[in-house]
Amino acid sequence: MAGPTIDRSLVLHVARLASLSLDEGEADRLAGELATIVEYVAQLGALDTRDVPPTAHVFLDRMPLRADEPRPGLTREQALAQAPSVEGEGFAVPAFVERK
Amino acid sequence: MHVADVADRVARGELTAEAACARSLEAIAAKDGALHAFLHVARDEALAAARAVDDRRRRGEPLGPLAGVPVAIKDAICTEGLPTTAASKILRGYVPPYDATAVARLRAADAIVVGKTNLDEFAMGSSTENSAYGVTRNPWDPSRTPGGSSGGSAVAVAAGMAPCALGSDTGGSIRQPASLTGTVGLKPTYGRVSRYGLIAFASSLDQIGPFASDVRGAARVLSVLAGRDPRDATSLDAAVPDLEAACGREVRGLRVGVPDEYFAEGLAPEVGESVRAALRALEERGCVLRPVRLPHTSYAVATYYVLATAEASSNLARYDGVRYGLRVDPRLDLRAMIGATRDAGFGAEVKRRILLGTFVLSSGYYDAYYLKAQKVRTLLRRDFDDVFREVDVVCSPVSPTPAFKFGEKLADPIAMYLSDVYTLPASLAGLPAMSVPCAPTRAGLPVGLHVVARPLEEATMLSVAAACEAAFPCASPL
Structure with missing residues (x-):
């Protein structure tokens, strides 16, 4: 198969x-490594797989x-116990809805 | 002492679980400073669990098949109340609220969890050098890696810190470190053991399995682990035969396939010699050796790295700094928080694999890479289907080289990936496979024989492994 330019x-x-x-340095390094891989x-492109079904x-x-x-799972307290940030009864995350 | 020796002596009252546990903890205290097999030692919890087993024995209650047996758990497997990091910074300090099914079954069999062992971050690697928490050393030669990714579990057993351990094997992560450390390491048939509570790397390949200091110990641990679990939809509802009895069974007349492709270029001559000597020993015990062909073997590494990274890129999407683990939050928006968290939390190899996996699944490349690899996976499975019409097991080297030095393969990802060339095909085909020690190299480095069997035929595999073990008795190095 004709390879893409990584x-x-x-x-x-x-x-x-x-x-x-x-960062850009990391991206440059990874581009070289991924190109090799x-x-x-x-x-794999060399193999004829026209009539071969895929294995998932x-x-x-x-x-x-x-x-x-339905059956019981973690309690709310257990589920929230490891969260980096909690507000009220939920996981707290930075704002992701744009303000007017 | 091997697994069965400990459990049977505890059951008979000749040894207390507390004494067995204390012996393991003393070995860890004496040796692990130099080897670093453990990321966490659960000293107090282990002693308390051992005393509870002893109390139950005193009350005359029946004990489980692993009574008082110390077990080390790869840190990619969840343990309730004990830190579980997958050797990643992104899970530093994470304490799961539940046990993996495999761990729960060990505890129910009265095994004692002594600690959590080091690995390549998220099990991505073949040397345990990719851990975010430092390397693990091979007790046979501390300038060498123990292999990986389950290097900590392999070393815990090899150095006598525990008679058995749990690992996980996606492409060879139990068998290759077992081979490089002179331990027995077994990857069950895909679906034989529940994956519930195993931190997912590549879900269609991951499988939990035992390390042990002898074949019978691996068989006993596997009989505890095996069986259907409603919490893992991919666990198989299949009867588990008496695996320990299989370890004493005659191998006369069993047909052993020897694939040409596994003795080709790239195999270190000394490894080839050891494995051929093991095959001769099987022949002397009545096995019939047959040359076989697995013609697509050379495509396994490429197939694996497309499929495993694709699945990993999806599985690792859950590490977003929201529900558990690390959060890097420079007061940004949600997307920037997630990106910064993942950039800071994942190591170089994990990022490389996430990117490769995302690439092969991305629009425009999916058919050429991901779908293509799934089709080649079918060809690799058919290779084994054909061979297993002619033979009962396939035997080969586990790893093309003995244990390699630190840094030797780190600079070249493909050289590292190629160290799994003999273990990947059985993973892609979902077959049971194990490593059993055979003759070491002249320099004294361990070498493993790879035994692969048909789906769910772990018993036949164990019979052959036990026959090899009898021919090459091997001692713990420390």
Whole structure:
């Protein structure tokens, strides 16, 4: 397969998708490393897989679903106990709704 | 003392659980300063749990199959009330409110959790050098890594700090460190052991399994761990045979497949010699060796790094600084808080894999990389389907080299990834596979024999491993 060019701008685009803030030095270094890895994995393109179904999971056929019944989970206190910031009965986060 | 020796002596009243636990804690105090297998030692909790087992014995109550057996737990597995970090800064100080099912089953069998062991951050690595909390040293040669990612668990057992430990194996993270430290390490069939409470790396590959100082110990721990868990939809509802009895079973007539592809370029000659000697020992015990072909083997590393990183990029999206773990919050908006938290909390290898995984799943590249790798995974599975029509197990080296030095492979991610070349195919096919020590190298470094079996045929695998163990009895190094 014709490989894409892995440069700083592609790395920064992917980092945005992955919610990672990278500084430019880090982005340059990772661009070089990822280019090497992507070039290595491109060898898969040599295999003819036209009639081959994908494997997402090995034993999907023998995994029974359990009954969909409510049962007790963590208490609110347990769920909030590890949070970096709590307000009232919930997790506190910085503002994400734009103000008028 | 091995797992069964401890449990059986505790059950008979010849040894108290407290004494067994104290012995383990003393070994940790004496040795772990130099080796750093543990991230957290649960001294008080362990002694209290051991005394409770002894009290129950005094009252005449029946004890579980792991009564008083000290066990070390890889720090990617949740333990109620004990810190669980996955060796990442992003989970520093995290204390889970629940036990993983595997841990709960160990406790219910009266095992004693003595501590949490070091790993490559989020199990991403093959040397334990990617831990955010320092490296773990190989007790056979402290200038060398113990392998990884479950390096701490391997060293805890290799150095006699605990007779058994839990690890997790996504692409070889139990078997490769077992091979490099002269311990027994077993990855069960995918779905054999519940993943509930295992911090997820690649969910279609991750599997919890035991390390032990002998094959029978690994079998006993696995019989405690195995079985359906309603909390893990991927756990299999399959009967668990008597795995310990399998360790004493004759191997005469078993057909052992020896794949050409696993003895090709890249295999250190000394490792090849040890493994061939192990195969001859199996032949002397009546196994029938057959050359087999696994033609897609050379594609396993590329397939794995596409699929495992794709799944990791999705699994690690949960670390957002909101519900638990680290938050870096320079009074910014939500997106900036999440980005800054993840940038500060994840190490270099984890970022590399998140980015690769996000890339192969992203618009325009999904078919060429992710879907392609899923199809090649099918080809790798078919290789094994074909071979297992002809043979009962497949045997090979676990790792192409013995334990390597610190820093030797860190600069080159692909060299590090290639150290998993023999363990990845069984992971991608979901097969049970284990490492059992065979003859060490002339320099005295351990070498493991890799035994792979059909799905759910851990018993056959254990019979072959026990036969190898009988031919190459190996002592704890420290």
